[in-house]
Amino acid sequence: MAMAIGALVVTPWSLVLGLVGLLLSWWALQMLEQVWFRPRRLDHALRAQGLRGTPYRFLSGDLKEGARLNEVAKAKPMPFSHDIIPRVVPLFHQAMKDYGKISFTWFGPIPRVSLTDPELVREVLSNKFGHFGKLNTRLGRLLADGLVNYEGEKWVRHRRILNPAFHMEKLKRMLPSFLTCCTELINRWDASVASDGSYELDVWPELQNFTGDVISRTAFGSSYKEGRRIFLLQAELAELIIQAFRTMYIPGYRFLPTRDNRRMKEIDREVRILLRGIIGKREKAIKDGEGSNDDLLGLLLESNMKYFEENGKSDPKMTTEDVIEECKLFYFAGQETTSVLLTWTIITLGMHPSWQIRAREEVLQVFGKNKPDFDGLSRLKIVTMILYEVLRLYPPVTLLTRTTYKTMELGGIVYPPGVILSLPIIFIHHDPGIWKDPSEFRPERFAEGISKASNDQVAFFPFGGGPRICIGQNFALMEAKMGLSIILQHFSFELSPSYIHAPHTVITLHPQHGAPIKLQKI
16 A cells, blocks of 8 residues: 655555654764763863863774773783782773873763762762762673662662671671681692792682672572582673773674673573572462571661561552672672782782781780681780781772762762763872872771871771661671681791782782792691
């Protein structure tokens, strides 16, 4: 059937083609707005106020250049120095050298302004008026969504439900799980020592396995063996996500059926199936009166049910999918943060044996050869100072990001909506205007606590800050103190001659070539 309009004959196919043409034109205009016109407007708005930064490169921004600089940095090790910024974040380092401490680079078509003033960082993290949001990417959410990415009422609800699980009294109940994993680690090392009591090993995978065991037991209790599989899958996914960030600037690339894209989907699917099974079994056990609430999952489900009883339909509880996302976050954040902290602590104490001796003397004075307990861990002043200094020099997460939702004035600069604000933890932790001898390992700077360690009370924030400060920081520090104390009780250690100092970022701050250590049984 066709319609005649004057001399023009209109067929159904011509209508369809016309509609497709309109849709394609609309899509093309939207893409041009996103990747050309809008970046140009934002670039002009920032430069007009005196900010300087890299020029915008169509589509890719600085993603390709950042990847190139990272590869150059990774190609060669560095001296035994704690001045790691040029190697770990070369793009930001170069931009600040060229354009100043507050400068901008491009995350694809989005400008990314680095804020190195602690007061501005505190203002952003406090987020009193809700003007700054989280930067959420599909790839990041694939690894772990949950509390770390939620906004508004959903974040408030999840934080309230999760808070009870991380109260100090609840964490005390997890110490037996910490001790079990520590004992297994030490027994494994003991079994490998030579006749002279020495042993050389790479502690990086060892400590990854240790913290994986800890989070498996403390998160899932009796289901920790299933949890171990999740830990391995999450580690593989993190590597794939870092690789995928290099192609983010190619429109639609993440939807192509490449080998890595297919593998990421497979991992996500398997992790969800495993978690759904663990959660289902635990919910059934709780209903049957057999559930345990001594692990994070049990505490979470208990708190979730209590929240629903108190609020009902006015404020819904977490769904099973919500619980899955929080469990994925337990896994990645809980395992990664502490394994990174412990590894860099062992490396640093290998570089600075006098502090290793002081830490061991304190541990033996407090515990002797007995198993560490909660009260004793809280009295470890020197160990705490060392852990804080390692977190300053080697923060597991090197930078945080927020985005502007609306036009916002900050430090005399008016930021339009859609600008990324980068809060570079590692730059502030190494700033010579804030810290005395910032590239030196000086734990004594924390002798009187965090607030007096530097020239600025808000210059130390390895776990973030404000209302969104990491909910698991006490968990991570307790686990690190426990693990380090038991290692110090049983072994002295030094860096192996094969150790190569090469920190680099795989979401968190890893030792690129591992951490080979020579142990000596005490």
